Amino acid sequence: MSLRPADPQQVQEAIAWAAENRVPLAVQGAASKSALGRHAPCDEILDLSALSGVPFYEPEELVMTALVGTPLRVVEETLKASGQEMCFEPADYGPLLGRPAGLGTIGGVFACNISGPRRVKSGAARDYLLGAKAVNGRGEFFKCGSRVMKNVTGYDVCKLLAGSFGTLAAMTEVTFKVLPLPSEIHTVMILGLEDEQAVVAMTEALQSPYEVYGAVHLPKAAAARSSVESIRAAGKSITAVRIEGPNPSIRYCGGHLREMFHGRGALAGLDEPQSQIFWRELRDVTPFVPLRDRTIWRLSVTPSKGASVVREIEKQLDAEALYDWGGGLIWLAVEEHGSDRAMSDAGIIRRAVAHAGGHALLFRAAPDLRARLPVFQPQSEGAAALSLRLKESFDPQHILNPGRMYEGL
Amino acid sequence: MRMPVPDPRVLARRDDIARALRNILPADCVIADADGARVYETDALTAYRQIPMVVVLPRTTAEVSAVLSYCRREGVKVVPRGAGTSLSGGALPLADGVLLSLGKFNRVLEIDFPNRCAVVQPGVTNLAITKAVEHAGFYYAPDPSSQIACSIGGNVAENSGGVHCLKYGLTTNNLLGLEVVLMNGEVLRLGGKHLDAEGYDLMGVLTGSEGLLGVITEVTVRILKAPESVRGMLIGFSSVETAGDCVAAIIAAGIIPAGLEMMDRAAVQAAEAFVQAGYPLDVEALLIVELDGPEVEVDDMTARVQDVARQCRADLVRISTSDAERLLFWAGRKAAFPAVGRIAPDYYCMDGTIPRKRLSEVLRGIGELSRRYGLGVVNVFHAGDGNLHPLILYDANKPGDLERVESFGADILKLCVAVGGVLTGEHGVGVEKRDLMGVMFSETDLRVQQRIKCAFDPESLLNPGKMFPELHRCAELGRMHVHGGKVPFPDIPRF
Numbered sequence: 001m002s003l004r005p006a007d008p009q010q011v012q013e014a015i016a017w018a019a020e021n022r023v024p025l026a027v028q029g030a031a032s033k034s035a036l037g038r039h040a041p042c043d044e045i046l047d048l049s050a051l052s053g054v055p056f057y058e059p060e061e062l063v064m065t066a067l068v069g070t071p072l073r074v075v076e077e078t079l080k081a082s083g084q085e086m087c088f089e090p091a092d093y094g095p096l097l098g099r100p101a102g103l104g105t106i107g108g109v110f111a112c113n114i115s116g117p118r119r120v121k122s123g124a125a126r127d128y129l130l131g132a133k134a135v136n137g138r139g140e141f142f143k144c145g146s147r148v149m150k151n152v153t154g155y156d157v158c159k160l161l162a163g164s165f166g167t168l169a170a171m172t173e174v175t176f177k178v179l180p181l182p183s184e185i186h187t188v189m190i191l192g193l194e195d196e197q198a199v200v201a202m203t204e205a206l207q208s209p210y211e212v213y214g215a216v217h218l219p220k221a222a223a224a225r226s227s228v229e230s231i232r233a234a235g236k237s238i239t240a241v242r243i244e245g246p247n248p249s250i251r252y253c254g255g256h257l258r259e260m261f262h263g264r265g266a267l268a269g270l271d272e273p274q275s276q277i278f279w280r281e282l283r284d285v286t287p288f289v290p291l292r293d294r295t296i297w298r299l300s301v302t303p304s305k306g307a308s309v310v311r312e313i314e315k316q317l318d319a320e321a322l323y324d325w326g327g328g329l330i331w332l333a334v335e336e337h338g339s340d341r342a343m344s345d346a347g348i349i350r351r352a353v354a355h356a357g358g359h360a361l362l363f364r365a366a367p368d369l370r371a372r373l374p375v376f377q378p379q380s381e382g383a384a385a386l387s388l389r390l391k392e393s394f395d396p397q398h399i400l401n402p403g404r405m406y407e408g409l
Numbered sequence: 410m411r412m413p414v415p416d417p418r419v420l421a422r423r424d425d426i427a428r429a430l431r432n433i434l435p436a437d438c439v440i441a442d443a444d445g446a447r448v449y450e451t452d453a454l455t456a457y458r459q460i461p462m463v464v465v466l467p468r469t470t471a472e473v474s475a476v477l478s479y480c481r482r483e484g485v486k487v488v489p490r491g492a493g494t495s496l497s498g499g500a501l502p503l504a505d506g507v508l509l510s511l512g513k514f515n516r517v518l519e520i521d522f523p524n525r526c527a528v529v530q531p532g533v534t535n536l537a538i539t540k541a542v543e544h545a546g547f548y549y550a551p552d553p554s555s556q557i558a559c560s561i562g563g564n565v566a567e568n569s570g571g572v573h574c575l576k577y578g579l580t581t582n583n584l585l586g587l588e589v590v591l592m593n594g595e596v597l598r599l600g601g602k603h604l605d606a607e608g609y610d611l612m613g614v615l616t617g618s619e620g621l622l623g624v625i626t627e628v629t630v631r632i633l634k635a636p637e638s639v640r641g642m643l644i645g646f647s648s649v650e651t652a653g654d655c656v657a658a659i660i661a662a663g664i665i666p667a668g669l670e671m672m673d674r675a676a677v678q679a680a681e682a683f684v685q686a687g688y689p690l691d692v693e694a695l696l697i698v699e700l701d702g703p704e705v706e707v708d709d710m711t712a713r714v715q716d717v718a719r720q721c722r723a724d725l726v727r728i729s730t731s732d733a734e735r736l737l738f739w740a741g742r743k744a745a746f747p748a749v750g751r752i753a754p755d756y757y758c759m760d761g762t763i764p765r766k767r768l769s770e771v772l773r774g775i776g777e778l779s780r781r782y783g784l785g786v787v788n789v790f791h792a793g794d795g796n797l798h799p800l801i802l803y804d805a806n807k808p809g810d811l812e813r814v815e816s817f818g819a820d821i822l823k824l825c826v827a828v829g830g831v832l833t834g835e836h837g838v839g840v841e842k843r844d845l846m847g848v849m850f851s852e853t854d855l856r857v858q859q860r861i862k863c864a865f866d867p868e869s870l871l872n873p874g875k876m877f878p879e880l881h882r883c884a885e886l887g888r889m890h891v892h893g894g895k896v897p898f899p900d901i902p903r904f
Contacts, residue, residue, distance in 0.1 A: 020891045060657040061764055083663060113605065124605060126613060127582045139891050142857045143850075148762040149575065149794035150834040152568045152617045153842075153849055154876065155858045156581065159613025163606060180663035203523045209546070209637045211702060249706035302602040304523040328604050359607035377607040382595045386864065387609050393860035396889060405608060 002045040008133065008141065008172040014046055015170060016139030018399050027166035027401050029069050029105030033112060035097045036363065037165055039370040040403030048107060051172055054078055056147070063130065063147050065175040068107025075106050079178055087179040088125050089116025091283045096296065097364055101284075110174050113163030116283035117214035117242065120206065120303075120325040126162035131175035134161060136168065137395025147175050160390065166401040167409060168394040182244035185213075187270035187278060188257045192236040195219060195307035199327040201264060203304055205241045206326045208260065210253035214242035214279060217323040222287040228270065228278050240270075242279060285331050287322060294320075294333040295342065295365045297349055301358030303328035312352040317345055331363075339372050346373050353377075376405050410457055410498075410840050412874045415505035419485055420462070426485060427463050430507070433475045438513070440464040449490065449508050453555070454498040454841055456757075456811060461488065461502030468513045470588060470596055470626040477624065478594030480507055486870050487592070489620040491531060491563030494555040496758060497839025499567060499619050499875060509624060511562050517541045518627070524602045526585050527632050531562020531625045535569075538630060547632040550577035553835065554743060562625045568617030570835035572668045572699075572742075575793035577633070579835070581616040586629030589615055591622075592866040602629065614861065619837050620872040622865040636701035639667070640711055641735035644718045645692035645725035649673060652694035653768040655721035656792045659698070662717055664710055668699035669793030673772070676745050676787045676800075683748035686741030689725050696792065697738055745789045746800065753785065753802035757814045761825030762834035765795045774824045775799055782817040784810075796834035797825065823848050838876045846878050860886050 003025075005011045018025050026042040028034060030049050049069040056065035059082040066075055072090060079085050090109040094101045108114075110132075115124040131145030144157035161171060190201060195217065202215035216239075223231050223238045231238050243253045258267055270278055281287065288296060301309050306327025313319055313332065322331040334345060346362065353360045359377035362370065379387065384406070391398070391409050403409065419426070427441035440446050441463050451458045467473045480487050486506035493500050502508045514530035517537070521527070522545055527538055535556040538549040552571035553559055559569065564580045565587065577583070586600035599612040606612065615622055646652040652671055659666065672680065672695045681688040688695060700710045711728060718726050729735035741748075749756050763771050772788060779786045785802040801817055803810040822832050822842065826849050832842045846855060855877065862869065863883035873880060 016891050019889070058764070058766075060661040061766060062660060063764075113610075115605075119604060123578065123582055126610060127578060136857065138889055140853050140857065142854045144854065144857070146762075146829075146831045146849075148764060148830050148834070150570055150579065150762045150791070150796045151831040152570075152579075152835055152837055153832045154838065154846065154855075155614055155622075155861050156568065156617050157614070157858065157861070159581070159610045159616070160861070162613070163610055168609075179665065183663075206525065207522060207634060209634045209703065211706075245702070245706050246709045248709060249703050252703050252705045300603045300605050300607075302524055303604075304521075325604060357601040358603040361607075379608055380597070382591075382597045383599070383608065383611065386591070386597070386611065389864035390609060390861065393864045393887070394857070396887065 001043065002047050004047040004050050006050050008051065011048065011051070011170055011172050012135045012139060012141045015135045015137065018044065019137060019139045019397060022397050022399065024399050024402050027170045029108045030071070030103045032094045032099050032103035033097060033108055036093070036112065037404045038375045038407065039367040042402070046170060048170065049105065059084055062149070062178050063175060064178055065147065065173060066106045067173050068105060068171050070106045072104040072106055072109060073102055080181070083181050084178045085181050086128065086176065087118060087122045088128055089118050089283050090114050090125065091116050093284065095289045096285050106174060107171055110162050111164065111166050111171065117216060117279055117324050120215060120328065121213045126159055128177045129158045129162050129174060130177055132158055132161055132171050133173040134169035134171040137397060137400045145175065149177060165404050167391060167405055168400065170400060183246045184250055184272050185242060185244050185275045185279065186250045186254055186272065187240050187242055187275045188254055188261070189268045189270065190239045190261050190264055191234050191266040191268060193217070193239045193265055195310060195321070195323070197264065198237070198239040198323065199304060199307040201239055201261060202241065202326040204260060205257060208257070210256050211243060211245060211249070212241050213244045215326040216240050216282050218287060219321060221320055222322045225287040225290060226278070227281055227286065228274050230268065230274070231278070234268070240278070242275065282324060285322065288331055288333050291320070291333045293336055295336050296363045297332040297334065298361045298363040299330040299332060299349070299353050299358060301328060301330065301353055301356045305356035306330055309352050309356045313349055316348045339369060342369050343373060350377065374406070412503065412840070413880065415503070419505040423462055426483065429479060430463060430465055430476065433479060434465055434467055434472055438466045438468065446508070449493070449502055449510065452493040452495040452498060452500040454496055454501070454839065457498050457501050457840060459502045459504055461508035462505055464508045464510060466510045466513050470590060473509070473590045473624055473626055474594040474596055476507070476509060477590055477592055481592050481594065481868065481870060484868065484870070486873055488872050489566070489624045491560035491566065492534065492558050494559040494563065495567065495837060495839060496760070497833065497837040497841040499837050499839040501840050503874065511560065514562070514626065521602065522547065525632055526602055526629050528627065528629045529561055531565070531628055532560050535559050535561055535564055542632050546635050548635050549630055549632055550583055551580050554746070561628050561630065565616050565625050565628055566618065566620045567837045570796065572670060572791060574791065575669060576665050576667045581613060583631045584612060584616060584628065585631055587612050587615060587625055588627035589623040589625050592868070592871045600629065619839060619876055621862055621876060622871070638704040638707045639699060639701040639732070639735060640707050641729040641738040642698040642711065642714060643688070643725065643727040643738055644696040644698065644723045645689045646694045647692065647724050649694045649772050650769040651721055652696055653765065655696065655718060655723065657766055658717045658721055659714055662713055664713060666698050666793060667701040668697065670697040670742050671695070671790040671792040672742065672745065673788040676749070676789050679748040679752050679787060680741035680745050683751060684740045684744045686737050688741050692724060697742055742789065749787050749800045749802070754804040754806065757801045757803065757818055759799045759801065759818050759821050760796070760833050760836040761822050761830055762794070762796045763825050763828050763830035765792065767828040771797065771824060771828060775821055778817055778820050782813055784814060784817055795830065819845060840875055843876055844878045846876070856886055863887065
């Protein structure tokens with residue numbers, strides 16, 4: 001069954017009813033990411049996609065308020081018309097998760113704290129969420145944060161809601177900071193680097209004063225699946241850094257970065273239109289979309305250790321990697337196995353990640369695996385207990401997306 | 410200011426408690442005599458003072474944990490303190506509480522340039538982080554004006570800002586990891602050198618929690634490569650309105666300056682008299698704009714800001730030609746508070762944030778309040794992010810002046826909220842704005858926040874009396890009251 005409230009008041013009524021009757025609700029927007037997280041189905045769906053619209057947008061104040069069900073592309077188009085964007089580059093994981101492209105909602109972006117390649121320079125979705133209205137599992141309608149840039153009044157509840165996958169409250173409205181679009185985006189690339197060399201090059205670029213807005217590495221196999229013709233044609237791995245700004249600045253920074261990379265491999269570049277395509281496909285992890293029979297992991301690790309983590313895993317598993325965030329974000333496609341073997345694969349991956357500092361999310365896998373394996377990184381006993389106390393402070397009866405993140409949460 | 414009534418049973422056991430703490434810590438890390446403890450009686454909100462029952466200065470995380478476990482077992486309240494520079498009374502001690510100073514946690518533990526971060530103890534000062542990494546051309550971005558003295562642990566507790574927030578964010582946007590000790594003594598390590606949280610963003614909610622949720626014992630911050638070039642501009646206007654319009658126009662032109670400050674006539678005059686920064690004295694409002702990045706980009710932005718200023722009918726545009734000149738532009742702004750200290754016996758610094766475009770309306774409102782209360786006011790403003798700092802002038806020795814100032818200040822903050830702003834942009838709620846929380850938040854909003862407190866500290870022993878106007882028992886807050894749940898949503902479409 002599916003409940004589709006038409007306004008925040010009805011969201012409150014629906015959750016109050018569910019709380020009274022202890023009915024677990026699957027909270028969702030357009031369900032573009034319903035295959036992400038633990039497989040823990042609920043009898044009732046709370047569908048927030050009817051809460052759509054942009055009641056407030058002031059470009060000169062760099063702030064927008066949107067109802068959670070507003071399609072991401074509507075938000076993006078509205079911003080673009082005023083020369084602005086969401087600087088953290090929300091990804092469209094639809095195709096990677098086996099759904100069509102372009103379905104996602106703005107609420108889903110913040111509920112899952114999704115950030116693209118620019119995260120390494122400009123911050124994550126959570127950094128841009130200024131305020132929210134929401135209904136908790138007690139059926140209480142509340143607000144947190146505000147619409148101004150600088151606010152320390154009370155606890156920063158927005159941070160808790162961002163990335164909580166709808167397990168604490170069903171947001172009805174989000175207010176976020178937006179920024180001007182860069183005048184241009186260009187890309188400097190090194191061809192043919194091994195993973196370790198690539199991480200070193202990306203680290204140096206990110207340590208430089210040359211305004212690097214993204215640093216990614218596509219090993220040869222992933223590069224061969226790029227939709228950018230020149231990258232496919234090169235037949236080599238690609239290490240790419242992104243520069244943004246007014247044209248003179250791009251020329252200046254690009255020149256210095258080329259100098260910095262001199263002698264490490266053949267250098268190439270992408271112009272503005274090609275750069276747009278390239279960084280969008282990296283953002284959406286498009287090179288992994290064709291790998292339909294593989295399990296996809298998302299690893300967040302100490303950036304300088306990215307390549308060694310992958311090497312450690314590759315010793316034991318057949319895996320293909322894609323590096324973002326200068327080595328700090330690794331997409332890993334591993335051979336699909338049945339549940340016992342998959343359990344041991346997860347152990348291999350999580351041990352390697354823990355050793356380097358970070359965590360691993362089982363991003364795409366069959367529902368039965370996502371029901372049996374921990375999808376999110378298992379937490380320390382203390383953090384798990386505190387998370388449970390927080391969950392119960394918002395949702396004492398566990399009716400909002402129960403089990404979506406952790407079993408029992 | 411009403412604080413929680415001291416518990417006579419705890420006060421009666423004062424000597425036992427001090428003795429027990431001396432068993433946990435070396436004797437010189439426990440201060441129980443009133444003279445020694447008096448040093449800690451106030452923070453930078455000096456209107457409020459209270460000598461703490463006992464002061465402890467633990468040296469390690471294990472000692473912090475042992476102190477908190479003991480206090481929880483014994484039902485003793487604890488007030489954490491960094492450098493004591495809070496402007497909202499966040500570190501105001503309690504008569505029946507242990508004051509826990511992180512003063513001995515003063516080491517930089519690790520600098521990791523490849524991962525662009527530094528791991529430091531909470532007592533390290535904000536500026537010391539930059540000092541520790543500047544030899545390699547790096548810096549730590551948030552720069553509250555107390556940065557010489559304030560500690561990074563306190564910055565985390567207050568989510569401190571500074572003049573570069575518009576472009577570089579607040580403390581919360583520049584953190585990667587925390588070690589924190591909960592009131593039950595449990596030690597949690599959150600985050601690390603990677604870029605996002607694995608579960609709930611516990612680090613995010615701890616940041617800015619004003620010492621009510623846990624005691625920070627280690628901090629991992631992001632450090633940034635210093636920009637190649639930094640340039641300052643002074644832009645003068647004959648009215649506050651046109652200055653405000655110019656701020657909006659700069660941002661509408663797609664430029665995000667590293668700093669964008671505004672001073673009103675009174676602030677300009679006071680600052681110029683104090684430091685001779687070369688400010689024009691015939692303007693009603695002065696903007697200080699700082700642009701940073703590669704030199705060519707700074708050139709480009711400077712030219713564009715100049716165009717915008719001309720279109721906004723600026724009376725004066727001056728561009729720094731050297732770093733010394735740029736720092737001189739800032740010298741006046743950074744000395745604004747002490748400069749105001751010279752023109753009045755005392756001043757009270759407020760800290761509301763407003764939507765930028767309501768600026769002239771709010772300044773007019775503040776002017777009216779100033780006349781009504783008969784107290785002068787000077788305005789400095791982080792114009793880029795809408796954070797307003799009115800300084801109310803008064804004389805603490807005049808009977809009734811402090812009460813009038815507080816009432817004036819409260820009216821300013823209510824005005825900020827009324828135009829869509831907030832009570833505090835960077836100084837925190839503390840004891841100062843605690844009783845105004847209801848202006849901004851509903852009862853339900855506040856209950857949601859107080860239940861978070863319960864999840865971390867169910868007995869409310871950590872820094873009670875701050876942030877929330879009323880202390881509710883957690884059992885009462887946790888009870889379920891479902892309103893309207895019986896009605897099976899008559900109007901909601903079902904599928």
